[in-house]
Amino acid sequence: MEERGSISRRDFAKASALAGFAVISARAGVAATNTDTLKIGLIGCGGRGTGAAVNCLTGVENIKLVAMADTFPDKIEACLKNLEKAGDKIWGKVDVKPDMQFVGLDAYQKLLKTDVDVVIHATPPYARPLHVEAVINAGKHLFTEKPVAVDPVGIRRVLAAAKKAQDNKQCIVTGLQRRHQLPYIETIKQLQDGKIGQIVAGRAYWNGGLPFSHLRKDGWNDLEYRLRNWYNQCWTCGDNIVEQHVHNLDVLNWVLGGHPEKVTASGGRAWKPVEERFGDIWDNFSCDYTYANDVHVLSMSRHWNDTANDVSEHVVGTTGVSNCQDLAKGGIDPYVQEHIDLFAAIRGEAPYANELFRTAESTMTAIMGRMAAYTGEELTWDKALNSDLSIVPEVLDFDKSYPVGPIPVPGKKYKG
Numbered sequence: 528m529e530e531r532g533s534i535s536r537r538d539f540a541k542a543s544a545l546a547g548f549a550v551i552s553a554r555a556g557v558a559a560t561n562t563d564t565l566k567i568g569l570i571g572c573g574g575r576g577t578g579a580a581v582n583c584l585t586g587v588e589n590i591k592l593v594a595m596a597d598t599f600p601d602k603i604e605a606c607l608k609n610l611e612k613a614g615d616k617i618w619g620k621v622d623v624k625p626d627m628q629f630v631g632l633d634a635y636q637k638l639l640k641t642d643v644d645v646v647i648h649a650t651p652p653y654a655r656p657l658h659v660e661a662v663i664n665a666g667k668h669l670f671t672e673k674p675v676a677v678d679p680v681g682i683r684r685v686l687a688a689a690k691k692a693q694d695n696k697q698c699i700v701t702g703l704q705r706r707h708q709l710p711y712i713e714t715i716k717q718l719q720d721g722k723i724g725q726i727v728a729g730r731a732y733w734n735g736g737l738p739f740s741h742l743r744k745d746g747w748n749d750l751e752y753r754l755r756n757w758y759n760q761c762w763t764c765g766d767n768i769v770e771q772h773v774h775n776l777d778v779l780n781w782v783l784g785g786h787p788e789k790v791t792a793s794g795g796r797a798w799k800p801v802e803e804r805f806g807d808i809w810d811n812f813s814c815d816y817t818y819a820n821d822v823h824v825l826s827m828s829r830h831w832n833d834t835a836n837d838v839s840e841h842v843v844g845t846t847g848v849s850n851c852q853d854l855a856k857g858g859i860d861p862y863v864q865e866h867i868d869l870f871a872a873i874r875g876e877a878p879y880a881n882e883l884f885r886t887a888e889s890t891m892t893a894i895m896g897r898m899a900a901y902t903g904e905e906l907t908w909d910k911a912l913n914s915d916l917s918i919v920p921e922v923l924d925f926d927k928s929y930p931v932g933p934i935p936v937p938g939k940k941y942k943g
């Protein structure tokens with residue numbers, strides 16, 4: 528029997544189907560006409576935030592970047608320099624006055640009090656549920672990066688925000704750019720129409736190197752170090768299976784039309800020494816996901832330097848195989864296309880868009896794989912989604928200490 532208030536697989540599928548790409552004629556009020564200049568605020572001004580701003584300003588007309596928020600002032604400074612270097616077409620659409628540059632852990636709140644219409648959100652994942660909820664409560668449209676949470680409590684918070692956005696017709700596009708990449712879109716349409724028969728198995732890999740790990744610099748307290756070295760603690764990034772492999776798991780969910788029913792997984796740290804800079808995350812995961820009709824998907828995600836890289840998705844059908852993008856060619860840079868699609872939806876030139884439900888579903892798929900691997904237990908979707916696991920500290924304070932670890936050991940008591 529389901530617990531009261533828990534979210535079942537059926538409920539999830541229903542909510543996702545309703546909101547995935549529902550056509551809703553009325554628009555949230557920001558774009559009175561298609562030619563109004565829409566104001567953009569950027570929260571999280573690092574590598575991807577800068578890249579997403581450039582992509583958006585490249586693809587969309589009648590917009591202006593007017594506000595920026597980041598924990599650290601040097602990030603805003605570097606972002607502005609890089610936007611200027613990106614050329615006149617980009618720089619001409621940037622006008623971020625000093626009093627519209629917000630710094631600190633509450634910078635996002637200050638930005639949300641301004642009259643920006645659309646937020647680009649590109650902080651590390653730990654902040655996403657809190658910030659996404661605040662963006663929706665502030666009535667803004669949203670482009671947000673993936674993954675959208677690091678634990679099930681965060682996922683449920685994001686789902687509640689997604690529902691509110693749907694009710695208010697606020698548009699949301701998320702940074703799973705394969706969903707805006709023509710070869711994937713056209714191929715997956717054909718796969719779902721039976722091009723290779725019935726899909727009986729799949730595999731998804733993110734086998735790459737360690738993105739970065741920084742030594743602590745003089746003057747960095749614990750929190751500053753954890754945030755600057757965010758890809759090395761589970762609470763800041765979700766571990767590599769969540770942070771990057773979500774892209775590939777999303778493709779499998781897309782092809783198979785939903786999330787897995789259960790998962791068995793393993794993994795560990797094959798090469799990383801126990802050093803603060805390498806945090807508490809693992810460097811390899813292998814998962815066996817079971818979808819409806821006993822379809823199994825093998826997933827691997829690694830941070831192994833100097834080994835064979837493979838970032839890909841494949842499915843096996845009763846009459847053929849596919850890498851999920853081999854049946855079509857063309858399209859433009861999906862990192863640009865995703866912003867074009869968001870603004871078309873905001874301006875009423877395309878159906879209402881809210882990708883937060885399905886991206887929460889794919890993020891949760893990755894989180895359940897991590898939970899199963901860390902504990903060594905087989906895990907069902909419903910149990911994982913309704914878990915009370917919450918790993919982000921409730922209070923973030925530069926005067927407090929945030930020790931690293933423990934590094935999860937399967938079979939030992941881990942709170943996952």
Ligand SMILES: NC(=O)c1ccc[n+]([C@@H]2O[C@H](COP(=O)([O-])OP(=O)(O)OC[C@H]3O[C@@H](n4cnc5c(N)ncnc54)[C@H](O)[C@@H]3O)[C@@H](O)[C@H]2O)c1
Pocket residue numbers: 570571572573574575576596597598599602631632634635649650651652654672673674702703704754770
């Ligand atoms: N879709 C893709 O292909 C893709 C590619 C790269 C990164 N990303 C995603 O973008 C996100 C950011 O990655 P990145 O490479 O830009 O990292 P980054 O470290 O370069 O940038 C993150 C920025 O967020 C800021 N920040 C941290 N906490 C904050 C807070 N509470 N409030 C405001 N600002 C805060 C940091 O100071 C930093 O400037 C990640 O979730 C990552 O998965 C997606």
